[in-house]
Amino acid sequence: MxxxxxxxxxxxxxxxxxxxxxxxxxxxxxxxxxxxxxxxxxxxxxxxxxxxxxxxxxxxxxxxxxxxxxxxxxxxxxxxxxxxxxxxxxxxxxxxxxxxxxxxxxxxxxxxxxxxxxxxxxxxxxxxxxxxxxxxxxxxxNKSAFYNCRFHGFQDTLYDHNGLHYFKGCYIQGTVDFIFGHGRSLYEGCTIESIAQNLGFITAQERSSVSMESGFSITNSKVLGSGQVYLGRPWGPYSRVIYSYTNMNNIILPQGWDDTMNAQNSSLTAYYGEYKCSGPGSNLARRPPWANCAICNMDTYLDEEPQ
CATH class of the missing domain: 2.160.20.10 (Single-stranded right-handed beta-helix, Pectin lyase-like)
Structure with a gap:
């Protein structure tokens, strides 16, 4: 870095x-x-x-x-x-x-x-x-930071629109796509709570091309709440989201990830990673084959300037 x-x-x-x-x-x-x-x-x-x-x-x-x-x-x-x-x-x-x-x-x-x-x-x-x-x-x-903040809403609560951002110790609440956008952001030590009554989606990361330097990294965090929830779905065919060292309770659906929102068959090009997560929602047995369980080089990811 x-x-x-x-x-x-x-x-x-x-x-x-x-x-x-x-x-x-x-x-x-x-x-x-x-x-x-x-x-x-x-x-x-x-x-x-x-x-x-x-x-x-x-x-x-x-x-x-x-x-x-x-x-x-x-x-x-x-x-x-x-x-x-x-x-x-x-x-x-x-x-x-x-x-x-x-x-x-x-x-x-x-x-x-x-x-x-x-x-x-x-x-x-x-x-x-x-x-x-x-x-x-x-x-x-670009280069914004949020410490011990709370984001309360339902659909599209936090629009991580564009740029390099850091969220530390924050609470983020919503129902559908409540962390979304094409920012390149690190969420560290955050609590992410679904308040969905039925089906919910946490992230909708937008990345329209392989050259776009954007994506969400969620690490050392907690995922909890209500409903039956996906970790994310693509907003753009090259969507990129990684959860690491994060505790997920049983609201997370066994499939983990959904690719039905984007008509360009983003299951072939999206990158959805999970690494050393815990809790009942972190079971990888039924994750789709195109989702990844891999190590991401976050030093390189964070060091590049946003496009």
Missing amino acids: NLHLDLKLTQAESNKLNISVNPNGSGDFKTITEAINSIPAPNNRRVIVFIATNVYREKIVIPQSLPFVTFLGDATKMPTITGNNKASTIGSDGKKLGTLNSATVAVNADYFMAINVIFQNTASPRIGSNEDQAVALRTSG
Whole structure:
């Protein structure tokens, strides 16, 4: 792995700015949106936004021109940023938002960080609807990190859209495709909980070509909850997901992986790996022959720049 320091990040961290949000007026701002709007663009310094414990009903977009923003909450009583938009919600332009714009919090900037924050989308899916994708957080910038955060939702909770991302000690909840996108991301020490009543899918990793450097690595984590759940299904023929050293309870279907979503016969090209996992859901006896039980070179995987 290439361990050289990121010069942009080093410079940004040497010139930090702290601002605070509290609806009671004791902070610098009463809303998170006001705090974000106060940051001059383009930004080149680490701006730490201390968010007081409360429920914030805001739709937040961090533009590409504002990298190096940190959301910091109280670990003992985390602030919640909540919304209820879904793909079928009509936006201000009279058009449906679509999945991309349904996010409660959308991060388009690089070097974003969140610590001790709950991201939530309360829009629940309707039976028979195909427009109920409801994103709690979309991360589209590069080199973002999330520590001890919680992502609450149903379908498409966490849109790991694009870039290199790190999730440490996070809780991720949902029903269908609730970790999805074409990010290249490491999930370490996370709790992944299905709240599906019937059939559920954890990941839908998007990788449309063999040259696209993307994929999800889930390691030293826990998979639990309800329903009958697949570890993942492909969103794109070259989908790539690896679980390692992860405990899986009995919600995981014996097949483990599903390849029916992609018409391009992704069972021939997808890479789904499991390595030294544990628990009743980790039994490999009935996994499909195209799923892999192999060692992935994560040093190489993480070192390459996103395309």
